[in-house]
Amino acid sequence: MAGKNLLEKVWEKHKVKTLPSGQDQLFIGLHLIHEVTSPQAFGMLRQKGLSVKYPSRTYATADHIVPTDSTTRPYHDPLAEEMLKALETNTKEYGITYFGPESGKQGVVHVVGPEKGLTQPGMTIACGDSHTATHGAFGAIAFGVGTSQVRDILATQTMAISKPKVRRILVNGTIPEGVGAKDLILAIIGRLGVNGGLGYAYEYAGEAIESMSMEERMTLCNMSIEGGARVGYVNPDEKTYAYLSGRPFVQDFSAMKAFGEAIKSDSDAEYDDEIVFDAASLKPMVTWGINPGQVVAVDETLPTVESLPKDERETAERAYEYMGFQPGEKMAGRKIDVVFIGSCTNGRLSDLREAAEVAKKGSVAADVKALVVPGSQEVAAMAEAEGLDKIFSKAGFEWRNAGCSMCLAMNPDKLKGRQISASTSNRNFIGRQGSPTGRTLLMSPRMAAAAALAGQVVDIRSFGGNS
Ligand code: SF4
Numbered sequence: 001m002a003g004k005n006l007l008e009k010v011w012e013k014h015k016v017k018t019l020p021s022g023q024d025q026l027f028i029g030l031h032l033i034h035e036v037t038s039p040q041a042f043g044m045l046r047q048k049g050l051s052v053k054y055p056s057r058t059y060a061t062a063d064h065i066v067p068t069d070s071t072t073r074p075y076h077d078p079l080a081e082e083m084l085k086a087l088e089t090n091t092k093e094y095g096i097t098y099f100g101p102e103s104g105k106q107g108v109v110h111v112v113g114p115e116k117g118l119t120q121p122g123m124t125i126a127c128g129d130s131h132t133a134t135h136g137a138f139g140a141i142a143f144g145v146g147t148s149q150v151r152d153i154l155a156t157q158t159m160a161i162s163k164p165k166v167r168r169i170l171v172n173g174t175i176p177e178g179v180g181a182k183d184l185i186l187a188i189i190g191r192l193g194v195n196g197g198l199g200y201a202y203e204y205a206g207e208a209i210e211s212m213s214m215e216e217r218m219t220l221c222n223m224s225i226e227g228g229a230r231v232g233y234v235n236p237d238e239k240t241y242a243y244l245s246g247r248p249f250v251q252d253f254s255a256m257k258a259f260g261e262a263i264k265s266d267s268d269a270e271y272d273d274e275i276v277f278d279a280a281s282l283k284p285m286v287t288w289g290i291n292p293g294q295v296v297a298v299d300e301t302l303p304t305v306e307s308l309p310k311d312e313r314e315t316a317e318r319a320y321e322y323m324g325f326q327p328g329e330k331m332a333g334r335k336i337d338v339v340f341i342g343s344c345t346n347g348r349l350s351d352l353r354e355a356a357e358v359a360k361k362g363s364v365a366a367d368v369k370a371l372v373v374p375g376s377q378e379v380a381a382m383a384e385a386e387g388l389d390k391i392f393s394k395a396g397f398e399w400r401n402a403g404c405s406m407c408l409a410m411n412p413d414k415l416k417g418r419q420i421s422a423s424t425s426n427r428n429f430i431g432r433q434g435s436p437t438g439r440t441l442l443m444s445p446r447m448a449a450a451a452a453l454a455g456q457v458v459d460i461r462s463f464g465g466n467s
Contacts, residue, residue: 003266006122006235007166007201010141010263014124016158023160029123030140031058031153032109033096035065035083036410037128041150042090053157055095059118062087062100063108064410068373068400071101080411094154107376107402110134110344114218115378117247121236121260126153131344131426133224136233137217138240139260141201143231164201164230165272171208173279178461180354181216182223182346182424182444184208186285186295188277189227193312194293197229200273203265204234208279214243215350222345223426226292236260284460286331287428287442289319294428298332298447298459322430323439324418331441331457337419339370339452340433341397341445343407346424347375351445352383355424356391358449361465364396365455371413372397373405397452409434422451 016025031054033041038060045052052058065080075081084101091098099105099112106112110131113119121139125132128150135142149159169188189196202224209217217234224232234240241257244250283297294316296302304327305316320326325334341347341355352374364370372392374380380402383389389399406413407425414434415421421433421440428440441457450463 002270003268005166005203005265005269005271006139006233006263007141007164007203007231010122010124011163013122013263019160021160023162025158026124026161027158028126028153029057030113030118030125031157032113032118032125032127032132033058033060033150034109034127034129035062035087037147037150038090039083039086040147041128041154042086042094044151045154048155050155052094052096052154057157058096058154059113060087060091060096060098061106061109061112063106064404064408066101066106066401066403067411068371068403068405068413071401077412104377104381107374107379108344108347108404110218110222111347111375111379114138114214115247115376117244117250120244120250120256121240122263126159130225131222133229133232134218134222134344136221136224136231137214138244139233139236139264141231141233144225165199166203167197167200167229167273167275168203168205168271169275169277171204171206171277171279173208174211175208175279175282178446179282179284180444180446181212181219183282183285184277184279185220185223185227186287186292186442187282189223189293190285190295192227192275193309194226194291195228197224197227200229202227202229202232203271204232209234210237213350214239215348218348219345219351223292226426235264284444284447286447286457287440288323288325288331289316290322290428290430291315292426292428292442294319295442296331298457299330302327302329302331304328332459334441334457335420336422336441336451336456337368338406338415338421339364339368339448340373340406340421340423340425341371341448342373342375342405343425344375344404345426346445347373347379349379349382351424352379352388353386355445355449356388358446358453358460358463359391359395359397361463362395362453362467364452365466368452368455370397370452371400371406373400373413374402377402395453406433408432422448422457424448
């Protein structure tokens with residue numbers, strides 16, 4: 001009999017029963033909540049007179065609406081203040097651990113979970129945010145869920161869900177210098193399409209994945225949802241255990257490691273599908289359109305609409321019209337107005353280190369506004385201990401407080417008008433960065449930092465700085 005993959009093993013261990021709808025009722029080991037998608041869910045609990053089933057498996061932080069330039073309360077935006085107060089009240093009333101802005105432990109929920117050691121191999125994890133797949137980097141099965149599911153999990157610690165198929169994405173070879181996890185996931189989405197993963201979990205495997213750090217694996221898994229996959233994961237290995245060792249919520253390291261070894265995919269596991277990528281052929285990637293699948297290597301020309309698959313042509317036409325770009329042009333040389341380095345995709349210490357290495361090579365171009373927003377207060381503290389904040393400030397970047405910031409601009413950090421942003425976040429949808437007509441180019445932290453200095457999109461592999 002063939003072996004099993006990680007998703008099958010984790011599913012078996014967490015499935016409560018098959019529901020009449022045909023979906024499975026799945027036990028959720030860790031529920032992460034934040035200020036935007038939880039207030040209504042708590043309201044529904046109150047209406048029904050229910051309590052939180054497992055407060056000890058529920059952790060909260062504030063990220064989406066938190067201002068990054070001032071920590072003074074009450075917040076200038078009354079709606080933001082109201083959301084934060086609701087989270088404070090709800091966590092207090094239901095006995096939920098809360099990493100708030102005054103705790104020194106606050107940050108983007110997908111940065112906070114791993115750095116505290118809450119995220120562990122073999123867990124089922126849910127959070128009311130699309131990019132929960134990030135936690136799959138640790139061999140967890142992690143779902144982004146909606147508000148009604150947040151309510152269900154608060155009340156029962158379970159959710160109704162269909163088991164996805166599993167596609168193994170095998171990345172062979174070595175990733176070249178100047179290219180990283182962000183480029184890889186953008187290349188994967190570019191090849192398979194934004195709907196290519198529908199109905200699937202993505203298991204990332206192969207030499208290139210094994211050689212990645214945990215933070216790179218988080219970047220990779222984070223954007224699985226952008227390729228349509230329900231979840232993305234990497235099998236746990238020694239790097240996973242080393243990362244988690246000594247973290248505050250890892251109480252029994254040996255048991256955690258033993259469980260990780262038990263649930264990882266068997267060498268003879270079967271998959272519903274397999275796709276192979278060659279890491280050596282990867283180049284720095286930049287999006288040109290209005291979804292993350294509209295992406296090219298920095299030195300490639302933009303595709304003609306006719307060269308694209310039929311089901312992508314209409315969106316491509318809309319993208320060209322909205323972005324004001326033309327087929328046959330290159331992204332290299334495209335002028336930018338704003339740079340955003342941060343988010344749950346690329347707001348971790350290694351991302352900031354990579355960007356700072358580039359920032360050392362000069363100064364932010366005169367007409368560019370560049371923000372560096374650490375993913376969490378702990379990331380900020382570590383970066384400051386290394387002097388990264390000073391490197392950024394000296395080069396003309398604004399060093400901000402932790403939060404989601406311009407990833408989706410629910411706080412005051414927003415594009416204005418038709419501005420073009422070079423962004424390390426994960427979505428380039430129309431209006432995503434706060435201006436209904438603003439434009440977003442997704443790229444890696446190195447590429448974004450180089451764009452800040454050059455005032456335009458440049459190829460990091462040949463960028464020497466501007467000092
Ligand atoms: S950084 Fe962006 S994608 Fe990540 S949790 Fe915040 S808003 Fe969501």
